[in-house]
Amino acid sequence: MFRNISWKRFLKSVALVTLALTFIFTNVSSALASPSSERTDSINKATLENSIESEALIARRSGGRIGGGGFSRPSPSSPSRGGGSRGGGFGGGFGFPFLLPFFGFGGFGSIFTILIFFAVANFLVRSFQNSGFGGGGDGGVATTNPKVTVSKVQVGLLADAKELQQELNDLAQKSDTGTASGRARVLQEGTLALLRHPEYWVYAKSESNVSRLEEAEAQFNRLALSERSKYSEETLSNVESQFRRSESETTTAESPAEYIVVTILAGVQGKSELPDVKNADNLRQALRQLGSASSDTLLAVEIIWTPQAEGDTLSNDDLLATYPDLQPL
Structure with missing residues (x-):
């Protein structure tokens, strides 16, 4: 019984001493290493800053x-003057006489109606071209x-x-x-x-x-x-x-x-x-x-x-x- 108690106390003592020594030497190593590590970090940081500054310069x-x-x-270009009427007529120089067939000058109504149709068509085509929608290609997009x-x-x-x-x-x-x-x-x-x-x-x-x-x-x-x-x-x-x-x-x-x-x-x-x-x-x-x-x-x-x-x-x-x-x- 006495031997068992002594043996247990001995093991406890050894464990405590070992643990104490571990803490002591660990703290000493950290204390000794810390200044050196901090010094090294400072040197590396300064070197890096100098390098960056040199590269920037x-x-x-x-x-x-x-x-x-x-x-x-x-x-956008303004409409061509030639596309408008002259003397009150519809493009192409055709004016007031186109209205005559509608007022009883018989026999020529159908001919003048066809001429009126072409004159109006010519006027519309010129107007579209001047506004940029005619002439093919890019039209108004190319203008603006x-x-x-x-x-x-x-x-x-x-x-x-x-x-x-x-x-x-x-x-x-x-x-x-x-x-x-x-x-x-x-x-x-x-x-x-x-x-x-x-x-x-x-x-x-x-x-x-x-x-x-x-x-x-x-x-x-x-x-x-x-x-x-x-x-x-x-x-x-x-x-x-x-x-x-x-x-x-x-x-x-x-x-x-x-x-x-x-x-x-x-x-x-x-x-x-x-x-x-x-x-x-x-x-x-x-x-x-x-x-x-x-x-x-x-x-x-x-x-x-x-x-x-x-x-x-x-x-x-x-x-x-x-x-x-x-x-x-």
Whole structure:
């Protein structure tokens, strides 16, 4: 009996001592490990923040923008004057004499009735044509919601093309973007600036989308916003005669300036598809075709380029990451 009691007490004591030692050593290990773990977490967090900040500084770029215009709905054409009556008659020059058969000039009633029928039919056909329902094709839809081509030409040039940047800066400062003729000049001068520097062409891309006026405006705005989102500061702009220039807050990265990217967007009434750009000749043709749009058909234009500020950079890695669709020439 005595042995059994001692044995049980011994086991209880061993269990208590083991449990106490476990708690002690566990707390000590946690206390010793905690500062080191917290220090490591702090170092990792600081490293991550520095890395994110460095990437943000590298990706922070300036940009320039010129253009304006709108996709206003054209007013429907007024009815042709030739479709109305002349001298009180029904089209075709047939007037008052048509009423004579109905007032007792016998023998000729049936002939004049047929002539009246053709005159009235001619009048109705002209009226329908002038209102846009005749003539086949799109009719009134083409008048109020015509076809529009939204075109985009994008060129990646070597950063040595400093004179091109200066030409675009000067164009932004001197252009009248509040008028149709001024915007047509912006398009012509912008395409000419690129055509004058083929020795710097490295990458390019073109696209054209034909749609109705309502869809074209949304498409143009989408393309413009997409290009403007690729830089963080719009340091120079002239849109609808609203000129703005600000000092760049960009931080020059260690990587050298390698490229300049210029994008030209144009909304032109009618169907005018650009050729696919696969080489320098295709690009030259696309720029000439785009720049030839007249002020009467040009609805909107924007020229967007980056970098704009002096000392700002666009490295090869930035180009590949931001403009993956550009094709080498």
